[in-house]
Amino acid sequence: MPGFMQIYCEGAASKKMNKDLNQDRIAVFFKNLSLDKRGEDLSIVSDQIKDKLFEKILNPEDCIWTNLVTPKNLQETFYFPQGNIDHIALTDKQMYFDRTFSLDPENNFYGFFNYEDIFYCGAGSYPCGSIAGTPGYMCSQQLIRLSQ
Incomplete structure (x- = not known):
């Protein structure tokens, strides 16, 4: 289970921008998964995240879809180096x-x-x-x- 997660609730903003959207979307980002497995191979991680997130949601049974995208998925789909969503490792003088x-x-x-x-x-x-x-x-x- 990731120790730090960034959680974005995107449905309300999309509706405000007049997007044709019937559902709310919650995007969860976290780091530090290895590069060796795709999201579909890590159902236990996906389940742990859903369990933690669903503790805070009144109607978790209304969840219609989930998708765990790992660094390996990002590397294969978008060619991110080592699947890093920041594209680079930040070091001194890069902060x-x-x-x-x-x-x-x-x-x-x-x-x-x-x-x-x-x-x-x-x-x-x-x-x-x-x-x-x-x-x-x-x-x-x-x-x-x-x-x-």
């Missing part, structure tokens, strides 16, 4: 706002070295990284600001 390739991070944080038209906002970038999309959004805001 938080140090995670830039810009030669001028104060004015062009998402710039890529000295290239004018290349920007770095992938899963390993700041903030949040992972698969949340926050760096891409923030990079777009930087581009809009710089173009005005």
Whole structure:
């Protein structure tokens, strides 16, 4: 059982954005599964997570589908290196706002070295990284600001 899980309740937000959605969705992310097994081979892990999560839900019997995606699944499906959703292992000088390739991070944080038209906002970038999309959004805001 993973020690730390990030839990995202996505149904309400999708409904607010006028998406055609009849169900709520709960996405659970955690790290530290090995690269040697696919999700379908780890039903015990999936069951443990559901049991823990369903303790907090009033109507767990309404769950219609689950899917455990492991690093092996991510590597095979999306070509993530070692199945790492952050794409890189973070080390010293790569934490938080140090995670830039810009030669001028104060004015062009998402710039890529000295290239004018290349920007770095992938899963390993700041903030949040992972698969949340926050760096891409923030990079777009930087581009809009710089173009005005």
